[in-house]
Each structure stands twice: as C-alpha cells, then as structure tokens.
Amino acid sequence: AQSVTQPDIHITVSEGASLELRCNYSYGATPYLFWYVQSPGQGLQLLLKYFSGDTLVQGIKGFEAEFKRSQSSFNLRKPSVHWSDAAEYFCAVVPSGGSNYKLTFGKGTLLTVNP
Amino acid sequence: DTAVSQTPKYLVTQMGNDKSIKCEQNLGHDTMYWYKQDSKKFLKIMFSYNNKELIINETVPNRFSPKSPDKAHLNLHINSLELGDSAVYFCASTPLTGHSGYTFGSGTRLTVV
Numbered sequence: 610a611q612s613v614t615q616p617d618i619h620i621t622v623s624e625g626a627s628l629e630l631r632c633n634y635s636y637g638a639t640p641y642l643f644w645y646v647q648s649p650g651q652g653l654q655l656l657l658k659y660f661s662g663d664t665l666v667q668g669i670k671g672f673e674a675e676f677k678r679s680q681s682s683f684n685l686r687k688p689s690v691h692w693s694d695a696a697e698y699f700c701a702v703v704p705s706g707g708s709n710y711k712l713t714f715g716k717g718t719l720l721t722v723n724p
Numbered sequence: 725d726t727a728v729s730q731t732p733k734y735l736v737t738q739m740g741n742d743k744s745i746k747c748e749q750n751l752g753h754d755t756m757y758w759y760k761q762d763s764k765k766f767l768k769i770m771f772s773y774n775n776k777e778l779i780i781n782e783t784v785p786n787r788f789s790p791k792s793p794d795k796a797h798l799n800l801h802i803n804s805l806e807l808g809d810s811a812v813y814f815c816a817s818t819p820l821t822g823h824s825g826y827t828f829g830s831g832t833r834l835t836v837v
Contacts, residue, residue: 643825647765652814652830697765710755710818711780712826714767 611636613702615715622690623723630685630718632700640702642683643712644674647697656698659683660705670694695722727751730815730829737805738837744801745832747815753827754820755779756798758790761812761831773798774820805836 614633622628634640644656657668664676674685683700700715728749737743749756757780758770772780773792787803802809815829 645828653767653826653828655825655827658825699767711769711772712757712816712818713769717765717767719765 611704611713613700613713613715615698615700615718617718618716619719619721621721621723624692625689628685628687628690628694628720630698630700630720632683632685632715634681634683634700634702636702636704638705639676639678640704642674642676643701643703644668644672644683644685645699645701645714646670647699647717649696653699656685690720690722692722692724695720726829728815728817728827728829730813730832732832733830734833734835736835736837739805739807741805742801742803743805743834744799745813745815745834747798747800747829749796749815749817749827751817751827753817754795755818756792756795757816757818757826758798758800759814759816759828761814763811767814771798771800802834805834807836810834810836 612635642659645653647653656672657666659666659676666674672687676683697717697719699717701712731746755774757772759767761767770784771790775795776792789801792798812831812833814831816826818826
C-alpha cells in the first residue's frame with residue numbers, strides 16, 4: 610500500500626544544534642516529495658520540494674532535504690536550529706505521472722527547541 | 725493579497741446546525757482541495773475539484789457537500805454538525821500539473837459544542 614511515514618513523533622533539540630527529520634515513503638514509482646511546516650495556530654508553508662534531478666534540495670529558512678532512492682527516504686536537515694523553528698513538520702507526497710494529484714501527508718514530527 | 729483565503733477563521737456552533745466555510749484563491753490555479761486536520765494534527769484530504777468538476781471524493785459523510793461556483797472558489801457546506809466534526813479545515817490549490825506543490829489557506833478552526 611502507498612504510504613508516507615515519519616518515524617519520529619516528537620524531537621527536541623537545543624538552539625544552535627543540527628536537525629534531521631526523517632521521512633520514508635512506499636510508492637511504486639518515486640513520487641513527488643515535499644516538506645511543509647506548520648507553526649502553532651498557523652497554516653501550512655512549503656519548505657521545499659523534489660521532483661527529479663539533484664538529490665539535495667535547498668529550501669527556505671535554511672532547510673535542505675536529501676532524496677535517497679535506495680532508502681526510499683527524503684530527510685529534512687538544518688545545520689543550526691533557531692528557536693523560531695519550533696513547529697510541526699510534515700512530509701508529503703504526490704504520485705508521479707497520471708492525473709492523481711492527491712497530496713498525502715505523513716503524521717508529522719513536532720519539533721521543540723530548547724534555549 | 726492573500727493567495728488562498730478562507731473564511732471564517734474560527735467557527736463555534738452547536739450540534740445539529742448547518743454551516744459553510746468559504747475559500748477563494750487568486751493564483752489562477754486549476755485545482756482546489758479541502759483537507760481536514762484532526763486533534764492529532766493528522767491531515768487528510770476530503771475533496772478535490774478541477775475547474776469546477778469533482779475529481780476526488782474521499783470517504784466523507786454525505787453531510788459534507790463541496791460546491792465550486794468557479795475555479796477560483798471552493799466552498800464547504802456541512803449539515804447537521806456533530807461533535808466529531810470539530811477540526812481545522814484547510815483549503816488548498818494547485819496548478820493542473822500538481823507537482824509544484826499545494827498552496828494552503830490559513831485554516832478554519834471549527835468547534836462544535
């Protein structure tokens with residue numbers, strides 16, 4: 610069955626530390642991949658996306674993600690976390706090809722940043 | 725100008741009432757969606773319209789009825805509201821190709837009491 614998994618429900622890091630949020634997918638063909646961020650009480654903001662080409666994708670707010678086909682993963686990273694990065698992070702996928710553009714989300718990872 | 729705007733932002737209503745949430749996008753996108761985010765933050769698609777035509781209809785009670793008067797608007801009407809309908813509802817839009825990512829509205833927090 611097609612699915613997207615975020616193994617970590619909650620991650621706590623100290624301000625200035627590095628961050629990696631994990632995302633794995635299970636689809637027949639490599640889907641289009643996205644990371645969204647949701648700050649408390651806010652909507653969803655697109656951080657970055659991957660369709661094809663360079664497997665290291667740069668996004669907004671200093672985030673990057675690396676696509677690894679062999680591991681069916683699309684992990685989000687940031688070298689130095691700021692307190693304002695505390696939020697819920699969602700990995701999401703859209704099947705590539707065809708006309709089904711249904712965006713399916715993982716269950717999210719809540720990031721807490723300690724001062 | 726807000727790209728995808730939803731109204732109202734907050735909605736508190738009693739069980740059994742009928743309510744509507746409105747959504748408008750000024751991005752020229754072809755496809756619009758409604759998503760529901762439950763209390764555990766899980767986001768699930770409800771409906772999708774492409775140029776006023778319904779293309780995705782997930783397993784949603786028929787008390788929920790989307791309406792798209794034109795491709796820039798997608799409204800959600802809910803009849804006979806139940807406690808379990810309490811959630812945040814997000815509208816989103818995307819170009820026809822879909823893979824450029826969705827643009828989301830800021831959400832409507834519905835509380836049924």
